[in-house]
Amino acid sequence: MAFPDILFYLFAFLTLLFGALVVANPFSRNPVTSAMFLVLTICAMAGLFVLLNAFFLAAVQILVYAGAVMVLFLFVIMLLDLKEEQRRKINLFGIVTGMGSVLGLGFLLMRTIWGGDLEQAANPSVIGDTKALGLELFTKGQFLLPFEIVSVLLLVAMVGVILLSKKELK
Amino acid sequence: MAWLDSLSPQTQFVFFTLLKIACVLGPLLTLVAYAVLAERKVSALIQDRVGPNRVNLPLIGSIPVLGPFLTKLGFWHPLVDGVKSFIKEDFTPAHVRKIYFWLAPAISLVPAFLVIAVIPFGSTLGAQKMVIADLNVGILYTFGIVSLGVYGIVLAGYAANSKFPFLGGIRASAQMISYEIAMGMSVIPVFLVVGDLNLGKIIEHQAQNGWNVLPIFGGGFSAQSLLLIPCGVISFLIFFISALAETNRLPFDMAESESELVSGYHTEYSSMKFGMFFIGEYANMFAGAAMMTTLFLGGWTLPFLGLDVAPADGEWWKGLLHIGIFMAKMLGFMFTFIWIRWMLPRFRYDQLMDLGWRRMIPLALANIILTAAVLALTNR
Numbered sequence: 001m002a003f004p005d006i007l008f009y010l011f012a013f014l015t016l017l018f019g020a021l022v023v024a025n026p027f028s029r030n031p032v033t034s035a036m037f038l039v040l041t042i043c044a045m046a047g048l049f050v051l052l053n054a055f056f057l058a059a060v061q062i063l064v065y066a067g068a069v070m071v072l073f074l075f076v077i078m079l080l081d082l083k084e085e086q087r088r089k090i091n092l093f094g095i096v097t098g099m100g101s102v103l104g105l106g107f108l109l110m111r112t113i114w115g116g117d118l119e120q121a122a123n124p125s126v127i128g129d130t131k132a133l134g135l136e137l138f139t140k141g142q143f144l145l146p147f148e149i150v151s152v153l154l155l156v157a158m159v160g161v162i163l164l165s166k167k168e169l170k
Numbered sequence: 171m172a173w174l175d176s177l178s179p180q181t182q183f184v185f186f187t188l189l190k191i192a193c194v195l196g197p198l199l200t201l202v203a204y205a206v207l208a209e210r211k212v213s214a215l216i217q218d219r220v221g222p223n224r225v226n227l228p229l230i231g232s233i234p235v236l237g238p239f240l241t242k243l244g245f246w247h248p249l250v251d252g253v254k255s256f257i258k259e260d261f262t263p264a265h266v267r268k269i270y271f272w273l274a275p276a277i278s279l280v281p282a283f284l285v286i287a288v289i290p291f292g293s294t295l296g297a298q299k300m301v302i303a304d305l306n307v308g309i310l311y312t313f314g315i316v317s318l319g320v321y322g323i324v325l326a327g328y329a330a331n332s333k334f335p336f337l338g339g340i341r342a343s344a345q346m347i348s349y350e351i352a353m354g355m356s357v358i359p360v361f362l363v364v365g366d367l368n369l370g371k372i373i374e375h376q377a378q379n380g381w382n383v384l385p386i387f388g389g390g391f392s393a394q395s396l397l398l399i400p401c402g403v404i405s406f407l408i409f410f411i412s413a414l415a416e417t418n419r420l421p422f423d424m425a426e427s428e429s430e431l432v433s434g435y436h437t438e439y440s441s442m443k444f445g446m447f448f449i450g451e452y453a454n455m456f457a458g459a460a461m462m463t464t465l466f467l468g469g470w471t472l473p474f475l476g477l478d479v480a481p482a483d484g485e486w487w488k489g490l491l492h493i494g495i496f497m498a499k500m501l502g503f504m505f506t507f508i509w510i511r512w513m514l515p516r517f518r519y520d521q522l523m524d525l526g527w528r529r530m531i532p533l534a535l536a537n538i539i540l541t542a543a544v545l546a547l548t549n550r
Contacts, residue, residue, distance in 0.1 A: 032270075032328060036321075036325075039321070055305065055306060055307045056307050056310065058307075059307045059310035059311050059313075059314050060310065060314075062314035062315070062317070062318065063310060063313050063314040063317055066314070066317070066318060067313075067314060067316075067317025067318055067320070067350070068317060068347060068350070071317075071320055071321070071324065071343055071346075071347055072347070074321075074324055074343070075324075075340065075343055075344070078324075078328055078336070078339075078340065079340070129306065130306075130307065130367050
């Protein structure tokens, strides 16, 4: 087994392990611990991106998710009352719906893997160069339209958040 | 060197990388220790005091002129400070959250050192580039790692499980997130001008077209370089102010603010655990200074005497000189950091947030558009 393969299995294992510890940690029911394991999961996933030569994605993954989004999560968790969350029992409804969605997503994933052409997927068309990624995103007929739509969607979300968090509308 | 040539390229790579890591970390830790001394001496100078001048080593202290001189300089103070940190009682209060209490100092220390890995601290020595990891997304990597630095402080505040540290941690996280945005945006004009994320390429571009902060040397005076001057200056100022905020230095040290929060997030820490926060802060300052040197002041280059190109074969003295130039620029920034700390009072918290969100971020956005317009009009 070549060195990258070993690294792949290592990072994949870590991603799954930390991911499991986010939702079902046998040692602690502390939400802060869960959030920290989510940070570790994200970092391990960045490792997987590096192995796919997607350096840009790996850096952005750490920068945006681990560095900004999760800090805000942590921020909110710390400001809320945590005792309630730790005492709460796991209810049946939560288990059933949670398992259902995981199984559904797993089914979709398996279908994609079995149905797709793995040989082609193993050779990425865009090597982690920022310039190549930018050209891919901003060339007409490539991903320009989806990219712009996503940008507008984000803008709408931002405006919505500001509107919702304002106490009284003038 | 025959045994080195007999190794495979991979083994050589690993060998040289480990060597470079050792050669960077050792001096960096020494510099951190002496930065503390510099802080105390400069503050003494500014406040018209003498500063640390007591520690005397038995043998060296009795050398006629040199011994008393070093003592007066406070040269041995970092040494005994380090020893003191280690032998003090490491007290863990009963009410803290143990695991995070132990993790937080380590988490605050690591990112500062990881940032140094992509900084080109010199040109070449022999066939080796003087950078530990020559990443193509170098600058994004640094921002990613810097953004992880906030966890150390947040977790320290959370772990202490008491009010002042918690307030310090919350303040610090809000402040660091806010200024990270301004910092990230202030660098975008640099990329627009250079067209690459690799820090080595950024230095190369500056060697040919003048430093990013003031693009007038090299390449001569063109309309473009003149028009880019305000862009460079604005970028640099925003980056500098954000770097002060990111490293929790005065006038932005809301996270500590001794007079109101009893030193904030590390109130409950003692001994070497506190020492690690301390080292982390200074290592962060060095990382910030190194980043500014690389992005805006041309890194290891000087625009005259032919010092702006990588040395040819056998010119090893020039390689060493380049490292010296880089160090001089970095230490200049360190001195400015310290100088500012002892000259300015602390901001109020709402002033800090106001400056970050309502002044610097819009200014940085405008600067991006201005730079893009200049580049588009002067046709590149």
